[in-house]
Every structure is written in C-alpha cells, then in structure tokens.
Amino acid sequence: MADRYRGAMYIGVTASLMARVHQHRAGTGSDHCHRYGLTRLVWAERGDDIGACIAHEKRLKRWRREWKFALIERGNPNWLDLTEQLA
Template identity: 65%
Template sequence: MYREAHGGWVCMMADRYRGMIYVGVTADLASRVTQHREGRGSDFCAKYELKRLVLAERFATIEEAIAFEKRLKRWRREWKIELVEKSNPSWDDRFDQLM
C-alpha cells in the first residue's frame, strides 16, 4: 500500500513534542521511517535520535514530493510546527497508524 512505483511522500520526523524536526522525502515511506528508527536513515536523524513520524503527506509523483520538501525546508520553524499540529496536535508517532 505504501510502496507504490510512482508517487512520493514528504515526512517529518521528531524526537518529542515540538522538539527537533527533520523533513525528508521518499518513495517508500515504511522503509524510510524504519531506516530512521534504526539510525540508518540520515546522519541528522541518527545524531538527534529522531524516531517519531509526526507528519506524512502523499503526493501523486515523486517530483511533486521533492518540490514540496524543498519549499518546506525553507519554512520557518513555527510554520512547520503549525503544519504538524493541524493534523497531529499532540505530536504522536503516526507510523503504526499508517502501516
């Protein structure tokens, strides 16, 4: 279901409520989040122990996902917090709910 040949995901990982935030893009959400949780996803996530999937947005193409990720990375921190809290006000880990 989450390993489709086309499309992409923008995901945000965090260590805790309103904590450190990582923004990434992937075509395979389950594998990428698992990599982050195991400390293999990115040096940034491993360094700050970002293992909580707080936001995942699906896009029809990987190109759309990459474009949104690039915009999101330029956003102010408070805007990113607002985006997360629109759908996940308590910053719960959404990984099990999506899988």
C-alpha cells in the same frame, strides 16, 4: 520525523514511508535523524509526482519552525507517532 513535541525535526521524501521510518529508527536513514534521535513520525503527506514532492520538500525546509509546528499540529496536535496508523 521528530524527537519530541516541538523538538528537532527532519523533512524528507521517500517512495516507501514505512521502510524509511525503519531506517531512521535503526540509525541508518539519515545522519540528522541519527545525530538527534529523531524516531517519531509526526507528519506525512502523499504525492503522485516525485518532482512535485521534491519541490514541496524543499519549500517546507525553507519554512520557519513555527510554520512547521502549525502544519504538524493541524493534523497531529499532540505530536503522536503516526507509524501504527500507517501500518
């Protein structure tokens, strides 16, 4: 989740992406998203093993901001909200 192009970001894991996006937009998803107004879904990855997904999330959280920007911009260079594409 992000607030704008190259702005504040949030990384998380969920079993139901659309439900979690709706929670973040309603201000009930996470304190971080609520505090910084993170309502734009700019990147999502799918995984089959929850343990591997959580490990990947923790790895991404340790990345430098520029690395996260590069990851997002490889698939979403304009940081568009991807929610409609997933619905």
